[in-house]
Amino acid sequence: MGVRFGLLGLVLAGCGSAFSTASVSDGGSEASVDAATDSAGQDGAGQRYCADKSSIFLCEDFDDPADPNAWLQTWIRNADTGSKVETTDDHPFSPPRALVGKVPTSSAIWARGRIECKKTLPRTWNRVVLGFDLRIDALPAITDPMAYVTVAELRGSTGAFGVAFGSDGLTLVQMDSTETVVEPAPIGPNPTFGQWDHYEVTVERQATSTTVTCSRNRGTAVTKSFSAVLVGDVMIFLGPSAFNVPGGVAIAIDNIEGNVP
Numbered sequence: 001m002g003v004r005f006g007l008l009g010l011v012l013a014g015c016g017s018a019f020s021t022a023s024v025s026d027g028g029s030e031a032s033v034d035a036a037t038d039s040a041g042q043d044g045a046g047q048r049y050c051a052d053k054s055s056i057f058l059c060e061d062f063d064d065p066a067d068p069n070a071w072l073q074t075w076i077r078n079a080d081t082g083s084k085v086e087t088t089d090d091h092p093f094s095p096p097r098a099l100v101g102k103v104p105t106s107s108a109i110w111a112r113g114r115i116e117c118k119k120t121l122p123r124t125w126n127r128v129v130l131g132f133d134l135r136i137d138a139l140p141a142i143t144d145p146m147a148y149v150t151v152a153e154l155r156g157s158t159g160a161f162g163v164a165f166g167s168d169g170l171t172l173v174q175m176d177s178t179e180t181v182v183e184p185a186p187i188g189p190n191p192t193f194g195q196w197d198h199y200e201v202t203v204e205r206q207a208t209s210t211t212v213t214c215s216r217n218r219g220t221a222v223t224k225s226f227s228a229v230l231v232g233d234v235m236i237f238l239g240p241s242a243f244n245v246p247g248g249v250a251i252a253i254d255n256i257e258g259n260v261p
Contacts, residue, residue, distance in 0.1 A: 048064075049063065050063075056257065057260045058117065059257050061255050063094065063095070063096055074118055074119065075116065075117055076118060078116045079114070080112050084100075085102075085113050086100060092254055098253065099254065100137070100253075101115070101239035101240045101251050101252075101253070102240075103240050103242045110241065112239075112242075113239055114151075114240060115239050116235060116236070121236075127261050128202070129201075129259045130236065131200045132199055132254070132257065133199075133253065134199055134252070135252040136190070136191055138250035139165060139249055140248070142245060144246075145166070147166060148171075148242075149166070149240055149243070149245055150164045151238065152236075153238075154203055154234055155235050156233070158231050159175050161173070161203055161212050161230065162175075168184075169187070169188055171187060172184070172185040188216075197216055197217055199216055200214070205229055205230060210225070210228060211223060211224070211225045
């Protein structure tokens, strides 16, 4: 039986501490995302992380010097009542700001505190590489196998792919058009609280299947092939969505980078 999720509930985010620290190298755009992120968090000589990345599909560092809310030109808040999506200057990965999504303890089955990119992927896409830095500030112990926290998502008109934090740790998942997880694949333990980690997720679309690959801190990648494809306009979501989770969630995100080779 599939795991029931609410509207827009999937994911795409982390891979676990169990992965080795051996570097991942298959060339192409994944390598360029890694190289660019090596200097993240330092903003060398005061340069913003996204300063030299105007040619890629998507880059967001939440650090516009003239307007702290400039990120809202590219992103939409996707938050339920009681949840918060806002920038913070509390220990960002690259100063002066990061984004934080907060979901309170709630009796609601679904509670979201995330952002949605206004840009959809080109209809001709076959491969997407999404990199970002993530820190868990609050995450309750999850023992119910029907409970998850999702932190990112690629969603089309017939379903979505991604990664969730759940009772089995980090899990690659496929969701169908009824918001049901049909192919969960546990990949490792949940990340360490209060620690910034770099995540990279690659989604490759074939004629009748989709391959999702995830690595944490450039460690050994985990790959899962799903027997479904994303069709229609494909949207990107980042930030926490809690499904049947017994407690508050707070997750910070910084330096989002997306390439469509």
